[in-house]
Amino acid sequence: MTTIDKIAWLRIEDGRLLGARSRGKDVYYLPGGKREPGETDLETLTREIGEELTVGLDPATAVHAGTFEAPAHGRAGGTVVRMTCYTADYRGTLAPASEIEELRWLTCADRDRVSPVNQLILDHLHEAGHLR
Incomplete structure (x- = not known):
């Protein structure tokens, strides 16, 4: 089994979770990515x-x-994503950059538009009362 280790930002506002779609992709992911060697x-x-x-x-x-x-x-098959999620405050104005083509505020209604690991996260946040 291969594991992809990713770090993600959970930004929830008004019962919606910030998602990002990369150019050429058909699903939304949580903002974040893979660590560089030596990074926390x-x-x-x-x-x-x-x-x-x-x-x-x-x-x-x-x-x-x-x-x-x-x-x-x-x-x-056999490739798993391990997503370690954090909340945090930010400063600045959210805008797509780099490979990100679109930002979208997601709700449980968008469950079929996100990756499998993000479906688990949406379900968890909904059950905890954070998402609509």
Whole structure:
């Protein structure tokens, strides 16, 4: 089994979760990405969110919100994504950058438009009363 280790930002506003769609992709993902050698979770998250969404995260406000695993979207069987999720405050204006083509505020109604690991996260957030 191959595991893809990713760090993701959970940004919830008005019962909706921020999602991002990369150019050429047909599903929404949570903003974030893979760590560079030697990076901590928060260093990875801060770098990726700056690159993808043009905002600065405040690491002092970061809170681990859970770690989720599911089959990787669009990959061969046996490939799993492990998504370590954090909430954190930010400064700046959210805007798609780098490979991100579109930002979207997701609700449970968008469950079929996200990757399998993100479906688990949407379900978890809905059950906890955070998403509509």
